[in-house]
Each structure stands twice: as structure tokens, then as C-alpha cells.
Amino acid sequence: MNASALIDELNGAATAAGLVALGIAAVEQFEDTREALESRKAAGLHGGMAFTYRDPRRSTDPARILDGARSLVVGALPYAAGSVGEPQFDGPAGRVARYAVSDHYTALRSALEAVAQKLEAAGYRTRVVLDDNALVDRAAAQRAGLGWFGHNANLLVPGYGSWVVLGSIVTDAVLVPSEVVPDGCGPCRRCLDGCPTGAIIAPGVVDARRCLAWLVQAEASFPIEYREALGDRVYGCDECQEVCPPARRSPQASQNVETDTAWVELLWMLNATDEELITKLGRWYIPRRDPRYLRRNALLALGNSADPVDSEVRSVVGRFISSDDEMLSEHAQWALERLNGRAQVAM
Ligand code: B12
Ligand code: SF4
Ligand code: SF4
Incomplete structure (x- = not known):
């Protein structure tokens, strides 16, 4: 041939x-x-x-x-990168990147x-x-x-x-290389300005220490200064693509995302066993495949987005505050303070 x-x-x-x-x-x-x-x-x-x-x-x-x-x-x-629709369950929902x-x-x-x-x-x-x-x-x-x-x-x-x-x-086939594509960003800087944590420190340069997509995967305490910016996310972050004009104009941007898996029930995440969490979410990158990190993310998302006076939410957070797991207890304490702060603003 x-x-x-x-x-x-x-x-x-x-x-x-x-x-x-x-x-x-x-x-x-x-x-x-x-x-x-x-x-x-x-x-x-x-x-x-x-x-x-x-x-x-x-x-x-x-x-x-x-x-x-x-x-x-x-x-x-x-x-698909269009609408993620509304969660198909009641109660607080964690957002999954597309x-x-x-x-x-x-x-x-x-x-x-x-x-x-x-x-x-x-x-x-x-x-x-x-x-x-x-x-x-x-x-x-x-x-x-x-x-x-x-x-x-x-x-x-x-x-x-x-x-x-x-x-x-x-x-090992010797094939003729393709032509490279010229820059299409020009003077635009919407992604730099739109990143919720300022993680794009220069064009093309992400500081992973501030990038939410890395922090939800990192094996550590979630830095306090970026916890509010996490919002309702539990895995990944789409913000620097959502603001991007060529991404917004793409055909994928008008394809609806599978709503069933675009949202995860936060209370389920916090009540599920290790095995249940890994069975449902184990294809994500989870450090050491340790489900504690999923719970860490869920606690922050709960503090940021759940109804702050919901008694079930408060009882789950309270259970984690009393946990022997220091990392989860500290994140739960933060979530409680965040819920309290949000409840006061709502009054
Ligand atoms: C580590 C990693 C991450 C890390 C670090 C990301 C990063 N920017 O480095 C974290 C966890 C944060 C991450 C996040 C995401 N990731 Co990721 N990730 C990777 C992985 C495993 C390695 C990337 C890598 O080596 N980075 C090293 C640094 C040096 O490169 P870079 O930042 O990508 O920078 C490149 C350019 O910016 C350019 N560059 C360098 N200097 C400069 C300067 C200027 C001026 C410009 C314009 C460019 C430029 O050269 C670099 C090398 O290619 C790859 C898979 C793989 N094996 O390659 C997937 C990969 C990059 N990730 C991917 C995806 C989908 C994502 C997310 C969109 C997921 C999400 N929604 O949360 C985000 C996007 C975050 C972002 N803005 O980069 C896709 C990217 C698809 C695409 N169209 O680009 C990949 C390729 C996986 C795949 N096989 O499809 N990811
Ligand atoms: S993935 Fe999110 S946090 Fe990371 S650079 Fe993009 S907008 Fe910023
Ligand atoms: S928002 Fe998109 S087009 Fe604009 S600078 Fe960022 S990557 Fe380039």
C-alpha cells in the first residue's frame, strides 16, 4: 500500500x-x-x-x-460539554467535571x-x-x-x-508529519481572569498548588484559602474551559451531559462504605485509592452548597467532626463553620 x-x-x-x-x-x-x-x-x-x-x-x-x-x-x-441539567435526586449535589x-x-x-x-x-x-x-x-x-x-x-x-x-x-511506520496549528488565542485572557483561584499564573502555565482539578486529587489536607472557591465540585474543574470562546462555540458545548453521572449525592458519599465508594467512583484518580479523599471533597462541597439549616446535613457533619480521622474531622469542622456563616447571611 x-x-x-x-x-x-x-x-x-x-x-x-x-x-x-x-x-x-x-x-x-x-x-x-x-x-x-x-x-x-x-x-x-x-x-x-x-x-x-x-x-x-x-x-x-x-x-x-x-x-x-x-x-x-x-x-x-x-x-459532551453542554448543560449538566438538574440533579435527579433530592438533597445536596456534588458537581463532576465533564x-x-x-x-x-x-x-x-x-x-x-x-x-x-x-x-x-x-x-x-x-x-x-x-x-x-x-x-x-x-x-x-x-x-x-x-x-x-x-x-x-x-x-x-x-x-x-x-x-x-x-x-x-x-x-515503527515512517509517516509524513502534519503541519502545526498556529496560535488561536491572540490577546484573549478570559481563562486567566476566570480561574476561581488564579491558578493560571501566566499564559499556558498552571500552578497546580492552586488548581482545583489537582487539589481534589491531591493526597493532603485541602488548602484553607481555596476551600470556598471549590464550590460544589467534588471532582475536576471546568471553569477555564467554560469561559473559553472557542470551547463555547464547539459542537460539544451544545451536547447535553449525562445528568445521572454529572452529579453525585453528597450525603450518599458521606454515608457510603469504602467499597461502595470505590465501586461507584473508583475510575476517578483517587490518591492510593483511599476513599477518605472523596469524603474530604464531599465535606467541603457540602459546607459550600448544602441548605445550611438542614438537620440531616448538620448531623452528618457532626458525625465526621467526632471522627477519629483527624483530616476528616478538621474538614468537617470547616464545613460546619461555613454552614453557620451561610445560615447567618441567609437570615
Ligand atoms: C498532570 C495532569 C493534570 C494536572 C496538571 C495539569 C497541567 N496543566 O499540567 C491537573 C490534575 C491539574 C490536570 C487538570 C486537568 N486536566 Co489533566 N492531565 C495531566 C497529565 C497526566 C499530564 C500533563 C502534563 O504533563 N503537564 C505538564 C505541563 C508541563 O504541561 P501543561 O501544563 O499541559 O502545558 C503544556 C502547554 O501549556 C504548553 N506550554 C508550556 N509553556 C507554555 C507557554 C505558553 C505561552 C503556552 C501558550 C503554552 C505553553 O506546553 C506544555 C506541554 O505540553 C495529562 C495526561 C498526559 N499523560 O499527558 C492530562 C491531560 C493534560 N489532562 C486533561 C484534562 C481533560 C484535564 C482537565 C480539563 C480536567 C478537568 N476538567 O478537571 C484539567 C485542566 C486543567 C488545566 N487548565 O490544565 C487532558 C487535556 C485535554 C486537552 N484538550 O488539553 C489530558 C491530555 C489527558 C488526556 N489524555 O486527554 N491535569
Ligand atoms: S481547572 Fe479550574 S482551578 Fe484549574 S486552572 Fe482551570 S479554572 Fe483554574
Ligand atoms: S479563554 Fe480560550 S481562547 Fe481565550 S486565552 Fe484562554 S484558552 Fe485562549
Whole structure:
């Protein structure tokens, strides 16, 4: 098969599998990305995160993923980012960021595997990587011409914005690299101004120590100064995408999100056993898979958003205040003070 027929096959398989962009980058070291990881880590901006920061040399060297690797075929899968509707239950509700409402990563893996099969059928070897410590996905996508780096650090795909998840096929096929996409942000800075905690400290630079999306995943006490800004969120944060004009104009922004999983009952989260929490929410990243961190987030969301005079809410918070678990007891105490403060304002 000639090279252009193979590219047509890959594009056809990608479209059939729901990908909205596919591009090619040469396998080479991502020097600029390694430097960004190392300098941000040295400045503490990673907030203790491991992931791609654990070993920047590894996560920016795609040649390590597959022997004889020559090209990256990178794809973007869109996800619904419209209205999350109203919770389908009574009582306080915790908000889930749209990327985590259902398992988009499994859907992306299947789509990339369908594309990889075409390469395998043509005699090449492949390996699919996504959301893995082995590769910085946004850097691969930018190099493969899928989109530009937004000032909110997300990769924006022309016509689809940032409401996409990204992944790569590493292959030994030698393919012609795609053209990179020019910057589309221009002078805009809505995401910098719109971030509830000021975590975007410069265009394209997120300080994870202030980013709500990291703090809900971090293995620590939630910093007091950002607890109110968390609002009703229990997992992820969509604010810097919600304010973004190209993301707002995307077709995904008018697709309703699955309401059933966009909200979680906060009282259920605080009454459920460890096993029940992991069964229902275990596909999220939870430090050490320890459900205490889910309860920590739920207590803050409860303090910020529940009816402050609801007796059931107060009784659950009271139970956690008396708990032997110091972290949960302290977060429950904060939630009680927040409920009291909100009750006074409402009077
Ligand atoms: C660690 C991580 C996080 C951390 C840190 C995020 C961060 N900005 O680094 C936390 C937990 C905070 C997080 C949050 C989110 N994440 Co995340 N995360 C990752 C992970 C595992 C590694 C990212 C990484 O290496 N960052 C390192 C730093 C150096 O890179 P960066 O901040 O992304 O910056 C890039 C650009 O901004 C650019 N850049 C550098 N300097 C400059 C300067 C200028 C001027 C500009 C314009 C650009 C620029 O180069 C960098 C390298 O590519 C990837 C999966 C993977 N394996 O790659 C997913 C990934 C980046 N996350 C993803 C998603 C969906 C999110 C959230 C939207 C989820 C949510 N709704 O809560 C938020 C978005 C927060 C944000 N504004 O970045 C998607 C991004 C999809 C997209 N369209 O960009 C990824 C790619 C997962 C996937 N496979 O789809 N994430
Ligand atoms: S995810 Fe939320 S907290 Fe993090 S940079 Fe974006 S708006 Fe700020
Ligand atoms: S809000 Fe504006 S600056 Fe931020 S990513 Fe979107 S277009 Fe770029």
C-alpha cells in the first residue's frame, strides 16, 4: 500500500471511530516539554504531582515506548460539554467535571486501537498510549498538528476547542508529519481572569498548588484559602474551559451531559462504605485509592452548597467532626463553620 493510501485508511478509521482530529508527528525528544516539566517541578508548580513529572526524560521521549518507533499518530475524541441539567435526586449535589462524567478514556483507547489495526494490517508495529506517565499527550498532539496550546494550558482543536481527550499510537511506520496549528488565542485572557483561584499564573502555565482539578486529587489536607472557591465540585474543574470562546462555540458545548453521572449525592458519599465508594467512583484518580479523599471533597462541597439549616446535613457533619480521622474531622469542622456563616447571611 502506498503512503497516501495508508493515510486515507487511517483517517477513515479515525472518523468511523468518532475521532475529530488525527495527525502525525515524528518520534523525537520533546526537549521544550522536558524543560517545562523540569523548570516547573523545580519551582514547585507541580504541587507534588508524579504522573509525567516523575521522570521528565521518560515522558518526553516517545522512542522509549516502542523499539524502533518512528512516528506518533495522535487522535482527539470529543466529549459532551453542554448543560449538566438538574440533579435527579433530592438533597445536596456534588458537581463532576465533564471529562469525568463517563469513561471517555476507554472510548478513546478503542478508537485509537481501531486506527492502529490499519497500521498492523499494513505490517507495522503499534502501541497505544493515553493519559499515561509515559508521554505528555498535549505536547504530542500539538506536534502532530491537532491544535494549539491555549492560554489555559489545554490543547484546543480548531472547530472543537478543548473539550477533547487526547492519545497516541506509537508506531515503527515512517509517516509524513502534519503541519502545526498556529496560535488561536491572540490577546484573549478570559481563562486567566476566570480561574476561581488564579491558578493560571501566566499564559499556558498552571500552578497546580492552586488548581482545583489537582487539589481534589491531591493526597493532603485541602488548602484553607481555596476551600470556598471549590464550590460544589467534588471532582475536576471546568471553569477555564467554560469561559473559553472557542470551547463555547464547539459542537460539544451544545451536547447535553449525562445528568445521572454529572452529579453525585453528597450525603450518599458521606454515608457510603469504602467499597461502595470505590465501586461507584473508583475510575476517578483517587490518591492510593483511599476513599477518605472523596469524603474530604464531599465535606467541603457540602459546607459550600448544602441548605445550611438542614438537620440531616448538620448531623452528618457532626458525625465526621467526632471522627477519629483527624483530616476528616478538621474538614468537617470547616464545613460546619461555613454552614453557620451561610445560615447567618441567609437570615
Ligand atoms: C498532570 C495532569 C493534570 C494536572 C496538571 C495539569 C497541567 N496543566 O499540567 C491537573 C490534575 C491539574 C490536570 C487538570 C486537568 N486536566 Co489533566 N492531565 C495531566 C497529565 C497526566 C499530564 C500533563 C502534563 O504533563 N503537564 C505538564 C505541563 C508541563 O504541561 P501543561 O501544563 O499541559 O502545558 C503544556 C502547554 O501549556 C504548553 N506550554 C508550556 N509553556 C507554555 C507557554 C505558553 C505561552 C503556552 C501558550 C503554552 C505553553 O506546553 C506544555 C506541554 O505540553 C495529562 C495526561 C498526559 N499523560 O499527558 C492530562 C491531560 C493534560 N489532562 C486533561 C484534562 C481533560 C484535564 C482537565 C480539563 C480536567 C478537568 N476538567 O478537571 C484539567 C485542566 C486543567 C488545566 N487548565 O490544565 C487532558 C487535556 C485535554 C486537552 N484538550 O488539553 C489530558 C491530555 C489527558 C488526556 N489524555 O486527554 N491535569
Ligand atoms: S481547572 Fe479550574 S482551578 Fe484549574 S486552572 Fe482551570 S479554572 Fe483554574
Ligand atoms: S479563554 Fe481565550 S486565552 Fe484562554 S484558552 Fe480560550 S481562547 Fe485562549
